[in-house]
Amino acid sequence: MNMPELDGEVLDGVQHKYRETVLFFPAQGQTCHSYCTFCFRWAQFVGDKDLKMASTEAEKLHGYLQEHTEVTDLLVTGGDPMVMKTKHLVQYLEPLLEPEFDHIQTIRIGTKALTFWPYRFVTDKDAEELIDLFAKLVDGGKHVAIMAHYNHWQEITTDIAEEAIRRIRATGAEIRAQGPLIKHVNDDADAWAKLWKKEVQLGIIPYYMFVERDTGAKNYFEVPLVEAFHIYREAMKKVSGLARTARGPSMSAGPGKVEIQGIAEIKGEKVFVLRFLQGRNPDWVQRPFFAKYSETATWLHELEPAFGEEKFFFEDEFEQMKKGKS
Numbered sequence: 001m002n003m004p005e006l007d008g009e010v011l012d013g014v015q016h017k018y019r020e021t022v023l024f025f026p027a028q029g030q031t032c033h034s035y036c037t038f039c040f041r042w043a044q045f046v047g048d049k050d051l052k053m054a055s056t057e058a059e060k061l062h063g064y065l066q067e068h069t070e071v072t073d074l075l076v077t078g079g080d081p082m083v084m085k086t087k088h089l090v091q092y093l094e095p096l097l098e099p100e101f102d103h104i105q106t107i108r109i110g111t112k113a114l115t116f117w118p119y120r121f122v123t124d125k126d127a128e129e130l131i132d133l134f135a136k137l138v139d140g141g142k143h144v145a146i147m148a149h150y151n152h153w154q155e156i157t158t159d160i161a162e163e164a165i166r167r168i169r170a171t172g173a174e175i176r177a178q179g180p181l182i183k184h185v186n187d188d189a190d191a192w193a194k195l196w197k198k199e200v201q202l203g204i205i206p207y208y209m210f211v212e213r214d215t216g217a218k219n220y221f222e223v224p225l226v227e228a229f230h231i232y233r234e235a236m237k238k239v240s241g242l243a244r245t246a247r248g249p250s251m252s253a254g255p256g257k258v259e260i261q262g263i264a265e266i267k268g269e270k271v272f273v274l275r276f277l278q279g280r281n282p283d284w285v286q287r288p289f290f291a292k293y294s295e296t297a298t299w300l301h302e303l304e305p306a307f308g309e310e311k312f313f314f315e316d317e318f319e320q321m322k323k324g325k326s
């Protein structure tokens with residue numbers, strides 16, 4: 001549903017799901033420093049060309065962005081774009097400093113390198129050029145955000161990880177932290193509270209706690225939504241205001257990013273209070289809606305509307321959107 005077109009041709013390796021954000025999957029970044037067994041991007045790694053999203057075509061990306069002035073954010077993602085040589089990143093990103101891309105305010109780069117390979121930012125052969133690129137983008141007026149994937153506070157305890165963080169922040173780029181809640185790994189409020197505190201101490205902005213996605217080896221790693229909410233809430237209670245920027249637990253589902261805001265009893269019915277943090281229709285954003293309480297549901301499609309409603313408010317429109325793209 002998210003594949004955009006340029007001059008009547010589908011653009012490989014680009015996704016445009018939300019109005020203001022375009023995702024770019026550079027071909028050189030469609031592998032990882034390590035393969036997490038809970039990865040939702042498994043299709044990028046299994047060697048099936050029909051499933052993989054990848055692009056080497058900087059001109060097409062730039063052409064699309066030039067035409068779509070409603071786009072403010074470019075997210076470079078993978079795999080892990082930080083497995084790429086700096087020269088490739090330069091080719092994709094530096095042209096965005098030209099005036100025709102003034103509408104692109106933010107460049108985000110999703111990565112796990114800050115924990116799996118912090119040397120990327122410190123001692124790799126082209127680490128200096130990489131740091132220079134971030135500084136140049138920032139100096140040129142872009143907000144550069146490194147979207148760092150952290151699952152556990154132990155990932156930020158090494159000197160080299162801290163040094164990588166310091167070097168990135170010295171360029172003026174921000175680091176925002178996000179990661180999934182995973183059974184057997186971090187299904188523990190204390191672990192999240194310690195992670196968020198450590199992040200704040202190092203100048204990282206806690207951004208998201210994600211619900212384990214409905215892809216890949218979900219069964220082993222899944223945590224029921226009710227438990228996810230309790231872990232989130234307990235962790236929030238243990239941290240100061242600066243760490244309460246972490247949103248969640250959030251499901252990156254077909255219609256959008258849906259956050260569990262709470263569990264409430266309304267007119268005698270126990271319900272989940274939900275809201276869209278991001279929606280295929282921007283008008284869905286921040287609109288509260290309600291699902292029947294469930295002890296076992298682990299994803300949006302396992303939830304039922306509360307108060308005897310047949311459908312959630314967005315369902316008909318979402319079906320229409322899907323038909324429009326099929």
Ligand code: SF4
Binds near residue numbers: 032039078
């Ligand atoms: S770091 Fe991210 S993209 Fe890479 S294997 Fe792990 S979950 Fe997947």
